[in-house]
Amino acid sequence: MIIQLASNMSTEAKGELQAQMKELGYKTNEVQTQLGHYLVAIGKQSFDIRQIGSLAGVKDVHRVSDAFKLVSRKWKVQPTRIDLGEGGQIGEGQFTVMAGPCSIESEEQIIRILDHLKAEGVQIMRGGVYKPRSSPYSFRGLGIDGLKLWAKLAREKGIKIITEVMQVSQIDAMHEYVDIFQIGARNTQNFNLLDALGKVDKPVLLKRGISGTIEELLQSAEYIFSGGNEKIMLCERGIRSYEGAYRNCMDINAIALLKTKSHLPVIADPSHGIGIRSHVEPVALAAVMAGADGVIFEMHPQPEEAFSDAQQSLSFRESTKLIKRMRAAFALKEEF
Numbered sequence: 104m105i106i107q108l109a110s111n112m113s114t115e116a117k118g119e120l121q122a123q124m125k126e127l128g129y130k131t132n133e134v135q136t137q138l139g140h141y142l143v144a145i146g147k148q149s150f151d152i153r154q155i156g157s158l159a160g161v162k163d164v165h166r167v168s169d170a171f172k173l174v175s176r177k178w179k180v181q182p183t184r185i186d187l188g189e190g191g192q193i194g195e196g197q198f199t200v201m202a203g204p205c206s207i208e209s210e211e212q213i214i215r216i217l218d219h220l221k222a223e224g225v226q227i228m229r230g231g232v233y234k235p236r237s238s239p240y241s242f243r244g245l246g247i248d249g250l251k252l253w254a255k256l257a258r259e260k261g262i263k264i265i266t267e268v269m270q271v272s273q274i275d276a277m278h279e280y281v282d283i284f285q286i287g288a289r290n291t292q293n294f295n296l297l298d299a300l301g302k303v304d305k306p307v308l309l310k311r312g313i314s315g316t317i318e319e320l321l322q323s324a325e326y327i328f329s330g331g332n333e334k335i336m337l338c339e340r341g342i343r344s345y346e347g348a349y350r351n352c353m354d355i356n357a358i359a360l361l362k363t364k365s366h367l368p369v370i371a372d373p374s375h376g377i378g379i380r381s382h383v384e385p386v387a388l389a390a391v392m393a394g395a396d397g398v399i400f401e402m403h404p405q406p407e408e409a410f411s412d413a414q415q416s417l418s419f420r421e422s423t424k425l426i427k428r429m430r431a432a433f434a435l436k437e438e439f
């Protein structure tokens with residue numbers, strides 16, 4: 104059950120409400136975010152919710168039987184929009200493109216991609232400076248110095264940055280330079296990291312785990328929300344399957360489902376979803392038609408030379424074509 108509290112609720116009234124809930128057999132968790140104040144009550148009893156709905160300081164009461172609650176659309180029917188600042192918005196009615204290399208590699212690479220994105224009217228550049236690699240001998244990113252250089256160049260051009268944070272200890276040093284924190288598929292259930300990002304006032308893009316279910320993804324998002332951060336995007340990036348013909352199985356179903364199960368924006372990552380350059384476009388377009396609020400994809404000035412994920416990175420020409428077609432698909436979908 105979610106009890107929305109008024110921002111001016113007195114400590115006394117809150118104490119009274121908590122006592123009543125305890126008496127009714129519920130365990131309460133107080134959640135204070137940038138945008139709201141809630142009491143999440145967990146328990147199996149059933150009672151007339153009007154009993155507490157009329158108490159001082161109670162704005163609204165919703166029954167949510169799902170394992171995930173604050174991220175559920177059962178209580179928040181209106182889709183969430185995330186404010187990126189400077190006019191940037193992510194969520195319902197807007198189509199967001201995030202593009203860039205798998206890994207940040209050099210000053211020249213950053214500048215060339217920033218210029219490309221600027222020309223295409225893309226506001227957000229992706230890129231990894233801490234790379235989770237299957238092999239310890241693969242390129243593992245330029246680290247904080249790469250991030251600082253990238254942030255300086257991106258800010259000069261008015262472009263925002265999304266990058267992966269791999270562990271709690273990196274958050275503080277990265278915070279100043281990052282506009283959106285990405286949680287990678289290998290960290291979707293790193294609950295310490297989720298808790299820590301709940302304390303950060305910056306948007307978070309949460310990828311679905313490599314073999315994660317939709318419910319697990321939503322429960323991971325619940326960690327961030329209940330930790331205090333409502334600015335969350337859910338990202339479908341493909342799941343591991345028995346099929347070996349492509350890298351991952353892009354779960355288009357999940358996009359459609361997530362949009363009805365949750366009020367949070369849903370972003371599709373067709374690059375990791377299929378992992379094959381020539382097939383990124385159709386998968387991206389399918390994701391748009393399934394309801395994605397945005398697409399994050401990998402591109403590189405010289406895709407074959409990329410330090411990581413070369414096989415799925417698009418060239419400038421391919422990127423331009425994809426952006427144009429995704430925007431056209433989104434406009435068409437909005438008309439339906």
Ligand code: PEP
Pocket residue numbers: 205231235286287288289310340375
């Ligand atoms: C990435 O975005 O480059 C990445 C490593 O993604 P994922 O966590 O989805 O594998």
Ligand code: MN
Pocket residue numbers: 205206375401411412
């Ligand atoms: Mn990658």
